[in-house]
Amino acid sequence: MIRRSPVRVVFVAPFFFPATLRFLDAVASLPGVPVAVVSQAPLAKLPEVIRRKVSGHYRVEDALNAGQLANAVKFLARQMSGVERLFGALEHLQVALGQVRDHLGIPGISEKAARNFRDKAQMKGILRANGLPCAxxxxxxxxxxxxxxxxxxxxxxxxxxxxxxxxxxxxxxxxxxxxxxxxxxxxxxxxxxxxxxxFVSGRENSLETVCIRGRPVWDSHTRYTPAPLQVLETPWIQWTVLLPREEHDGDTELIRRPARAALEVLGMHTGLTHLEWFRTERGPAISEVAARPPGAQIVPLNSYAHEADFHHLWARLMVHEEFEPPVRKYSTGVAFFRGQSLGRIGERGGAGRIIALRGLDRAQDELGHLVVEANLPKLGRNKQPTYEGDGYAILRHPDTGVVEKALQRLVSLVQVEVA
Ligand SMILES: Nc1ncnc2c1ncn2[C@@H]1O[C@H](COP(=O)(O)OP(=O)(O)O)[C@@H](O)[C@H]1O
Ligand SMILES: [Mg+2]
The missing domain is CATH 3.30.1490.20 (ATP-grasp fold, A domain)
Structure with a gap:
């Protein structure tokens, strides 16, 4: 058996939100890997099951402040006798993480590369200068x-x-x-x-890519229906994301080469990236690339599609720089349920509290057999202003067409009433 040199990790999680906790738990569960946490939230807020697995903690006022982060990492490095990995899953952290890595000589994405991914104007400037298609x-x-x-x-x-x-x-x-x-x-x-x-018109899609020290080793794609901006502009629209069963199709054919070139010129190192792009009449146009795992339930969509725990695969990738591509067995998709005022015509948006969920029984009868996970909107909660709305359901079937149709049927059946 090959003995690995020690890899000690500092994971930055300003607050312990459910999505962040899933990534943190996966990292803290890797055998033989000491993991310390930097957060703004007190350690007491970290669920006990995860707290037991972490070997250190440092609380900062502002996790986006590189100086504070550097102090925290230095403190934890003394405790753990070294730190070889410093990362977090949130978009807003990426530049500060790059700064501290550069400052302390920790391998990973540099500040310069992190800024290329974070600043949309700088990103597009670099893409255009390299002849890559974008607005x-x-x-x-x-x-x-x-x-x-x-x-x-x-x-x-x-x-x-x-x-x-x-x-x-x-x-x-x-x-x-x-x-x-x-x-x-x-x-x-x-x-x-x-x-x-x-303004770019075309179907909006994503491409998730795994890179190991800058080398792309795997990708997976999704289709957004409709585009996030259109969801926000239209109060009654509920957003869906489809992950096709086909690992290679017309979309990957179009985007893979420019996407990989984009990751290279922006300076990707090791990680799972989330690239958004438009399929226009004239070909692909890259919209933006994030040097962190995707949101919008795309990580769970991949887990269900491959019957593999993608949080765990991501943790191994980030810590050990290893990734074994799993086999895709299903198409999956997520429908986001979003509150709307149903009462008065012309007043379908706005704020308010969730007072009823309609169409659930019918949806359960027709589509219940496809549902693998559901997190339904909670009565009495305030409506969320985001395109991910107030709850979701994840569907799965071996046939992409079945999932695609079921997602649209689901968002047409289920209505979240707000008043
Ligand atoms: N140039 C563009 N043309 C058409 N739609 C756009 C354009 N830029 C952004 N959008 C829409 O706005 C959404 C959010 O913009 P984006 O650049 O992805 O920023 P972020 O997701 O970081 O807020 C996109 O998902 C897309 O629907
Ligand atoms: Mg975006």
Missing amino acids: RHGRATSMGEARAIAAEIGLPVVIKPPEGAGAVATYRVSNGEELRRALIASAPGPDRPIVIEE
């Missing part, structure tokens, strides 16, 4: 500059923050009045740059 764009720090860029690109455009997430403060602008309103809302300034992009 024309510009960065503006004043209203005047923003108007000039929008005029040069031509409407429609999308306006968004350079380091956004979840399509927050992201606007589609089709005419002068919408431009005026979007610019007032996003208020560009020297400390508040905005990105203006050509």
Whole structure:
């Protein structure tokens, strides 16, 4: 048996949200790997089952502050007699993690590469400079500059923050009045740059890629229906994500080469990345790439599709730089349930509390046999403002067409009423 040299891990998890805990638990469960946690939340908030598995903890005020993170990692490194891995699953952490890795000589994605992934304008600049397809764009720090860029690109455009997430403060602008309103809302300034992009029409998809020291070794793709921005623009639409059973199809054919080239020029090291792209009439256009695992239940979708625990596979990848591609046996998909006001026509969005779930019995009768996991919206809770909404169900079947149809049927049957 080969003896591994010790790998000591610091995992950064500002708060102990369920999705973060699944990644942390997988890392802390690796045999023979000491794992310390840096968080803003107190250690007492970490569920006991995971707390037992961690060998150290350091609490910081602000996990996005590289100085505080560096102090925490130095403290834990003294306790563990060294640290070979420093990572976390959240998008907002990635630059600070890169800074601390560079500063302390820990292998992994550098600050420079992390910024390439984090800053949408910088990312697109690098992609275009390397001849990779993506939207024309510009960065503006004043209203005047923003108007000039929008005029040069031509409407429609999308306006968004350079380091956004979840399509927050992201606007589609089709005419002068919408431009005026979007610019007032996003208020560009020297400390508040905005990105203006050509609006790309096409089917929106993702491609998840596993890289080991920069070398791509595996990927998997999903299809979004409809695009996240359209979900947010349309209060009654419920979002779905489909993971086809086919590992290679027309989509992977189109995107794999540019996606791998994008990862290389942006500076990917080891990890699972989440790339979003549009399938347009003229071919693929890369939308953005994140140097962290995907959200939107795409990790569980992969686990169910392959009957393999992708949280565990990710943990091994990050810690031991190993990945054995599992065999895909199913197509899977997730439907996100989203609260809407059903009462008055023309008032279907808005805030409010969830007062009823409709259509569940019928959905159970028709589609219950396909459901592998469900987290239904909770009565009395406030409606969430995100495209992932208030709950979800994951479906699975060997035939992609069955899952695709069932997802659309499910979101047409189930309604989450808000008042
Ligand atoms: N240039 C664009 N053309 C068309 N739609 C876009 C464009 N940029 C963003 N969007 C839409 O807005 C959503 C959010 O934008 P994105 O760049 O992915 O930021 P994030 O997901 O980090 O908030 C996308 O999923 C897509 O639906
Ligand atoms: Mg996105």
